[in-house]
Amino acid sequence: MSVRHFEANNVAIAFGGVQALEQVSIYIKRGEILGLIGPNGAGKTTFFNCLTRFLEPDSGEMFFEGADLMKKKTHDMASLGICRTFQNLNLCQNLNLQDNILLGSHSQIRNPLATMLSLAKARRRERELKKKTREVAKSFNLEELLDSDIDSMPFGSKKFAEFARAMIAEPRLLLLDEPAAGCNDEETSAVSDMIMKINKDFGTTILVVEHDMSLVMKVCDRIYVLDSGKLIAEGTPEEIQKNPRVIEAYLGDDFNAKNQ
Amino acid sequence: MLFQLILSGLATGSLYALTALGIVLIFNNTRTINIAQGDFGMFGAFIALMALSSGLGFGGALVLSIVAVILIAVLMHLLVMRWIEDADWLILLTATLGVYYVLHGVSGWLWGRDTKSFPDPFPKEPIEFLGAMISKGHIFVMIIAFVIGGLLFAFLKYSKWGTAMRALKEDKYCASLMGIPIKTIIILTWAVGGIMAALSGFLLAPIIWVSPGMMDTVLVKGYAAAIFGGLYSMPGAVLGALFIGVAENIAGGYLGAEYKVSLAFVMIIIMLAIKPTGLFGGGKRREV
Amino acid sequence: MLDKQKNNNWFWIALTALLISLPFIIESFYTYLLTTVGIYVVIVLGVNMLTGNTGQITMGQAGFYGLGAYTAALTALHFGVPLIPGIILGGLVGAGIGFLVGVLALRIVGAFLAIATLGFGFAVQSILMNVPLFMGRTGISISKPTIFGIQLQEIGYYYFVLAVVILFILLTVSILRSGVGRAFMAIKSSETAAQAMGVNLRLYKTMAFTLSAFYAGVAGGLMAYHTQYISAETFNFWLSTYFLVAAIVGGLGSVKGSVLGAGYIVLVPYFLADYQDFSFIFLGLVLILVVVLAPEGMAGLLKKLRVRATLLLGQNKKMTDSNVALQSKIGMSND
Numbered sequence: 017m018s019v020r021h022f023e024a025n026n027v028a029i030a031f032g033g034v035q036a037l038e039q040v041s042i043y044i045k046r047g048e049i050l051g052l053i054g055p056n057g058a059g060k061t062t063f064f065n066c067l068t069r070f071l072e073p074d075s076g077e078m079f080f081e082g083a084d085l086m087k088k089k090t091h092d093m094a095s096l097g098i099c100r101t102f103q104n105l106n107l108c109q110n111l112n113l114q115d116n117i118l119l120g121s122h123s124q125i126r127n128p129l130a131t132m133l134s135l136a137k138a139r140r141r142e143r144e145l146k147k148k149t150r151e152v153a154k155s156f157n158l159e160e161l162l163d164s165d166i167d168s169m170p171f172g173s174k175k176f177a178e179f180a181r182a183m184i185a186e187p188r189l190l191l192l193d194e195p196a197a198g199c200n201d202e203e204t205s206a207v208s209d210m211i212m213k214i215n216k217d218f219g220t221t222i223l224v225v226e227h228d229m230s231l232v233m234k235v236c237d238r239i240y241v242l243d244s245g246k247l248i249a250e251g252t253p254e255e256i257q258k259n260p261r262v263i264e265a266y267l268g269d270d271f272n273a274k275n276q
Numbered sequence: 277m278l279f280q281l282i283l284s285g286l287a288t289g290s291l292y293a294l295t296a297l298g299i300v301l302i303f304n305n306t307r308t309i310n311i312a313q314g315d316f317g318m319f320g321a322f323i324a325l326m327a328l329s330s331g332l333g334f335g336g337a338l339v340l341s342i343v344a345v346i347l348i349a350v351l352m353h354l355l356v357m358r359w360i361e362d363a364d365w366l367i368l369l370t371a372t373l374g375v376y377y378v379l380h381g382v383s384g385w386l387w388g389r390d391t392k393s394f395p396d397p398f399p400k401e402p403i404e405f406l407g408a409m410i411s412k413g414h415i416f417v418m419i420i421a422f423v424i425g426g427l428l429f430a431f432l433k434y435s436k437w438g439t440a441m442r443a444l445k446e447d448k449y450c451a452s453l454m455g456i457p458i459k460t461i462i463i464l465t466w467a468v469g470g471i472m473a474a475l476s477g478f479l480l481a482p483i484i485w486v487s488p489g490m491m492d493t494v495l496v497k498g499y500a501a502a503i504f505g506g507l508y509s510m511p512g513a514v515l516g517a518l519f520i521g522v523a524e525n526i527a528g529g530y531l532g533a534e535y536k537v538s539l540a541f542v543m544i545i546i547m548l549a550i551k552p553t554g555l556f557g558g559g560k561r562r563e564v
Numbered sequence: 565m566l567d568k569q570k571n572n573n574w575f576w577i578a579l580t581a582l583l584i585s586l587p588f589i590i591e592s593f594y595t596y597l598l599t600t601v602g603i604y605v606v607i608v609l610g611v612n613m614l615t616g617n618t619g620q621i622t623m624g625q626a627g628f629y630g631l632g633a634y635t636a637a638l639t640a641l642h643f644g645v646p647l648i649p650g651i652i653l654g655g656l657v658g659a660g661i662g663f664l665v666g667v668l669a670l671r672i673v674g675a676f677l678a679i680a681t682l683g684f685g686f687a688v689q690s691i692l693m694n695v696p697l698f699m700g701r702t703g704i705s706i707s708k709p710t711i712f713g714i715q716l717q718e719i720g721y722y723y724f725v726l727a728v729v730i731l732f733i734l735l736t737v738s739i740l741r742s743g744v745g746r747a748f749m750a751i752k753s754s755e756t757a758a759q760a761m762g763v764n765l766r767l768y769k770t771m772a773f774t775l776s777a778f779y780a781g782v783a784g785g786l787m788a789y790h791t792q793y794i795s796a797e798t799f800n801f802w803l804s805t806y807f808l809v810a811a812i813v814g815g816l817g818s819v820k821g822s823v824l825g826a827g828y829i830v831l832v833p834y835f836l837a838d839y840q841d842f843s844f845i846f847l848g849l850v851l852i853l854v855v856v857l858a859p860e861g862m863a864g865l866l867k868k869l870r871v872r873a874t875l876l877l878g879q880n881k882k883m884t885d886s887n888v889a890l891q892s893k894i895g896m897s898n899d
């Protein structure tokens with residue numbers, strides 16, 4: 017198996033006149049925590065959406081463990097071993113926490129008909145999954161909340177619920193889209209601890225997209241920087257912090273923010 | 277024979293187009309699949325019939341029916357739709373279904389369920405047009421429908437309000453930032469939708485006559501037409517309506533008139549099968 | 565949680581016991597009416613699973629209902645197919661056609677399904693009206709249903725329908741509690757989340773739609789034997805909307821709601837039969853009120869009532885977690 021667990025070559029996509037991604041090429045090594053950072057509107061979410069096949073890139077190719085992702089559909093990702101969280105929480109309001117987490121195990125349904133009829137085998141599997149849900153929930157400190165509605169959960173728990181839902185499928189590549197968005201300092205540090213814990217305990221390869229620098233600097237082994245759809249830098253956190261182009265891109269962003 | 281079928285098909289098609297335009301306009305600005313759109317027109321036709329029988333001329337009857345339907349449409353917005361503005365489209369559709377029930381019930385109660393004839397405002401005698409015989413009325417109807425469509429188009433394209441409406445369709449949030457009075461525009465949307473409905477009811481009345489259920493199949497055809505534009509595009513909806521008018525007339529001429537409604541369904545399915553986003557739809561949609 | 569479960573079971577057991585004893589208590593005409601309600605329960609369960617749980621709307625369910633009814637009636641008439649195989653065939657024909665419509669109409673957004681099914685309902689009715697095989701307005705008469713060679717009378721058929729209803733309620737509960745039901749509900753709440761978790765949207769939406777068409781086909785078959793006469797006029801747009809109204813007023817996404825809604829949509833028009841226009845106005849106004857003020861329908865109102873009653877009766881000795889949660893939800897936590 018090559019060290020390149022995942023690779024993307026020359027991915028490009030435009031929306032109308034906006035070139036959201038321009039010849040983006042990255043790779044991820046097995047077991048690493050990779051950061052993809054950049055100012056708002058840089059195209060990070062767009063890259064995620066191309067990877068998970070929510071969007072069709074205009075050109076470029078992507079491979080995961082040798083599988084050609086361009087030939088796959090969004091709903092194939094989970095069974096391939098790729099799971100994601102969303103920038104804006106995307107839990108199902110009409111399901112309680114337990115069912116939300118269980119939804120993450122959807123790709124294990126082999127025979128929908130037997131599942132619907134709750135045949136003995138399907139029932140046994142459901143029981144096993146419930147047990148597993150309990151374990152996963154425990155590792156994210158959500159055990160007490162399993163029966164509650166999503167509405168009634170505190171913000172931090174909702175964040176972790178998304179993690180749990182992704183992790184029950186035991187992904188080999190976990191994609192996190194701005195996991196600290198909307199978090200205060202305390203929550204941010206809990207999230208970064210959790211990211212490192214997942215990586216260490218399960219050996220999961222992780223791609224973190226972040227706008228906020230501090231979390232990325234803390235957890236990532238290696239970082240790519242995206243600005244206006246183009247990769248402008250790659251390196252370890254220390255290298256990135258010193259890179260003048262990165263500083264410029266972020267300063268520009270701050271400058272814009274102040275002028276808004 | 278074929279050319280004649282096409283010509284009168286275009287005439288009915290242009291009437292479906294009025295319904296389809298109202299449907300698309302309301303859907304674009306409010307996300308509402310309006311099941312009551314047809315019954316707006318039905319109600320207007322009854323009002324016009326009342327006005328006519330009390331001695332008013334066609335012009336007066338038309339104005340009265342337009343005013344009444346605008347009132348109904350705007351009231352529907354203020355009393356019902358406004359309160360669920362942000363709900364799922366499914367809820368919005370359901371609410372319009374409730375209004376459909378009420379309009380049906382009220383018109384049946386006020387005017388009875390039987391079908392009533394409606395005098396033809398246009399001369400019936402046929403004239404020759406490029407070798408085909410077509411009634412003068414059909415030509416009038418077609419011209420009127422096209423003038424109205426043109427007016428609507430010009431209104432959306434060139435007037436201040438029309439431009440604002442289109443901005444709203446693109447991005448509600450941005451529009452509100454730009455200082456566009458969203459609330460007023462939505463009321464305006466329902467009013468214009470009402471005008472379209474009243475006109476199509478009035479112009480169809482002499483052809484299909486007046487009863488509480490008169491617009492039911494027209495509604496289906498209006499939606500079939502709207503699908504041609506992917507529910508979003510007005511030119512698509514107009515083309516779809518003309519196409520349906522012609523196709524059903526030809527099919528009616530050769531197969532028998534009973535199958536006209538089935539044809540609308542067949543077209544919806546064909547359209548969805550070959551180009552699900554509509555003739556003018558497409559492009560990337562915002563996903564996550 | 566466990567408490568709630570027990571409560572629920574008691575509700576269903578009591579209801580079943582009542583329904584079993586009813587024919588001995590009420591007039592035979594009301595038994596007939598209750599049978600109608602039961603048949604509507606079957607179709608509304610399907611509509612509710614599609615609309616309430618999966619978030620897709622159907623405006624042409626009367627089409628599938630009609631296909632089921634004609635399948636049962638025609639196979640009985642021409643080939644002497646008995647009751648049970650007849651209604652199963654009805655369900656399968658409904659499901660088959662539903663699958664075809666679903667595959668085509670479910671490609672993009674849910675709104676297209678609403679419109680396609682709207683057209684479908686009208687198309688089916690015009691075919692039933694005009695293709696000679698279906699005998700249009702004249703209609704088809706069939707003889708009383710037989711099971712294993714025994715002819716069912718009115719009460720017998722009532723029990724048969726009751727059994728079918730119980731079977732379909734169990735089936736529905738089983739589906740909704742399974743991973744498939746979870747996928748349905750995820751689709752309603754967030755298509756993107758569902759997809760990212762591996763739910764094949766098109767497959768599962770088509771499945772939900774096909775299932776609802778199957779329920780409708782079975783209900784149609786039941787109805788054909790119930791009235792022993794069917795004609796094309798019955799299967800109109802109104803009927804399609806009735807099923808939707810039943811699901812919404814009864815309570816979207818709730819099995820109990822389907823049962824309540826079916827009762828509502830049969831009984832209200834029945835008692836207002838002499839005032840049809842007012843029946844429409846009433847149904848329309850109630851629908852609007854429910855949509856705007858009580859989107860959880862009758863089932864939701866019942867739930868609130870129960871919580872309030874529990875509070876008033878001062879059962880605070882063992883406030884369960886779920887009670888507390890419910891309480892805070894309806895804004896009574898300060899009491």
Ligand SMILES: Nc1ncnc2c1ncn2[C@@H]1O[C@H](COP(=O)(O)OP(=O)(O)O)[C@@H](O)[C@H]1O
Pocket residue numbers: 031034036054055056057058059060061062063560561562563
């Ligand atoms: N579906 C879409 N349609 C049109 N424009 C889009 C779409 N998705 C993203 N964009 C545009 O692409 C650019 C990159 O956006 P995004 O990937 O969300 O940035 P980031 O996640 O880095 O903040 C932005 O200019 C955004 O407006």
Ligand SMILES: [Mg+2]
Pocket residue numbers: 060061062103194
């Ligand atoms: Mg983003």
